[in-house]
Amino acid sequence: xxxxxxxxVTFNSAKYIGRLLDKLLSQSYPVAQIIIVDNKSNxxxxxxxxxxxxxxxxxxIHLHQLDVxxxxxxxxxxxxxxxxxxxxxxxxxxxxxxxxxxxTFIADLVVTKEQHGYDAISALVVDTDNHELAAYxxxxxxxxxxxxxxxxxxxxxxxxIKLFNGVLFDKKVVESVGIPRAEFFIRGDEQEYKMxxxxxxxxxxxxTQATVYHPTSVNEYFYLKGKRYHHLDSPFKLFYSTRNQxxxxxxxxxxxxxxxxxxxxxxxxxxxxxxxVYKKDARSYCLWLKAFIYGLIGYxxxxxxx
Numbered sequence: 632x633x634x635x636x637x638x639x640v641t642f643n644s645a646k647y648i649g650r651l652l653d654k655l656l657s658q659s660y661p662v663a664q665i666i667i668v669d670n671k672s673n674x675x676x677x678x679x680x681x682x683x684x685x686x687x688x689x690x691x692i693h694l695h696q697l698d699v700x701x702x703x704x705x706x707x708x709x710x711x712x713x714x715x716x717x718x719x720x721x722x723x724x725x726x727x728x729x730x731x732x733x734x735t736f737i738a739d740l741v742v743t744k745e746q747h748g749y750d751a752i753s754a755l756v757v758d759t760d761n762h763e764l765a766a767y768x769x770x771x772x773x774x775x776x777x778x779x780x781x782x783x784x785x786x787x788x789x790x791x792i793k794l795f796n797g798v799l800f801d802k803k804v805v806e807s808v809g810i811p812r813a814e815f816f817i818r819g820d821e822q823e824y825k826m827x828x829x830x831x832x833x834x835x836x837x838x839t840q841a842t843v844y845h846p847t848s849v850n851e852y853f854y855l856k857g858k859r860y861h862h863l864d865s866p867f868k869l870f871y872s873t874r875n876q877x878x879x880x881x882x883x884x885x886x887x888x889x890x891x892x893x894x895x896x897x898x899x900x901x902x903x904x905x906x907x908v909y910k911k912d913a914r915s916y917c918l919w920l921k922a923f924i925y926g927l928i929g930y931x932x933x934x935x936x937x
Contacts, residue, residue, distance in 0.1 A: 632660075634663040636663060636664050636714040638668070638723070639710070639724075640668050640670065640706030641668070642700065648679055649683075654730045656683075656690060657734050658736060664690065665690065666695070667693065667694045667710075668697065668713075669697060669706075677696060702816035703726070703820065704820035705813040705816065707811045711811060714805070715810070720801070722802055723737060723740070724796070724797075724798050725795070728846060729796045729844060730844055731843050732843060733842075736843065740754065741799065743836075743838045749834050750801045750835060751799065751835045752837070754797035755779070755782060755783070755838065755843075757843070757845070758846070759845060761847075764778060765847075766844075767847075769788065770788070770791070786840055792828065794821035794824055795821050808828055811823075814933075815875050817872075818872040818875050861876075862910075870918055872922075873922035873926065874925045877923045877927045878926035880926070881929055
């Protein structure tokens with residue numbers, strides 16, 4: 632039986648962390664260790680984790696309390712580094728506000744991975760508040776869907792993966808492509824890591840039959856005139872999401888400088904229209920533009936002030 636290490640990143644998750652740990656401890660496929668990286672929570676999160684450590688001696692629960700908040704990206708970078716250096720065979724990653732839908736969640740992912748020879752496989756992420764809808768958009772036969780009934784018509788979505796919620800990695804994937812980029816702080820780190828995995832040629836899939844619950848992010852997207860725009864009402868999240876998307880464009884080595892400039896120019900005018908003409912929101916536009924420029928020039932200090 633393969634050894635499983637679960638990596639969880641937490642920040643002020645006292646309301647949720649117990650639910651997630653209960654689900655992990657009741658899995659039919661035993662978990663060898665749970666690595667929890669805490670981003671300097673100031674609530675009762677760490678106290679709750681300590682309680683689980685004291686009452687579950689049969690499973691190693693490691694709590695790593697960071698001195699500063701490194702965000703989800705920094706947290707997963709630390710957690711993956713620790714898991715990579717352990718004696719585990721597979722690594723499962725989860726957000727603190729997510730939880731598996733069943734006690735066979737990990738077993739289902741392991742069976743699917745091993746039967747089909749996948750290197751990394753992710754679960755279907757379902758909206759915590761509405762189990763008929765997915766928390767993300769999923770592309771099935773070239774069409775994007777959010778209704779679970781439509782997505783589950785296909786058991787596996789090959790050559791795709793949704794990070795980092797409910798994902799099972801063969802440790803060799805992390806050893807090969809490295810850990811997530813900590814400088815992303817929040818937002819976009821999952822997309823960059825996905826690109827690395829796919830470009831490295833690893834075999835991936837989304838299993839639509841294994842499910843994990845997580846708050847939705849579908850409402851972050853606007854479809855106008857056949858084009859998709861990404862906007863978040865939180866200035867904090869809008870800044871990092873925009874900056875990191877632009878930074879990913881800067882990092883791309885599969886296209887030349889001319890192509891990058893063309894993409895950046897197109898996005899500049901698209902979002903100028905979106906914020907100033909469609910939304911009539913100059914404040915959000917100024918924040919978007921600042922973040923966009925920061926990403927393009929590679930300014931990645933996580934010092935957002937609002």
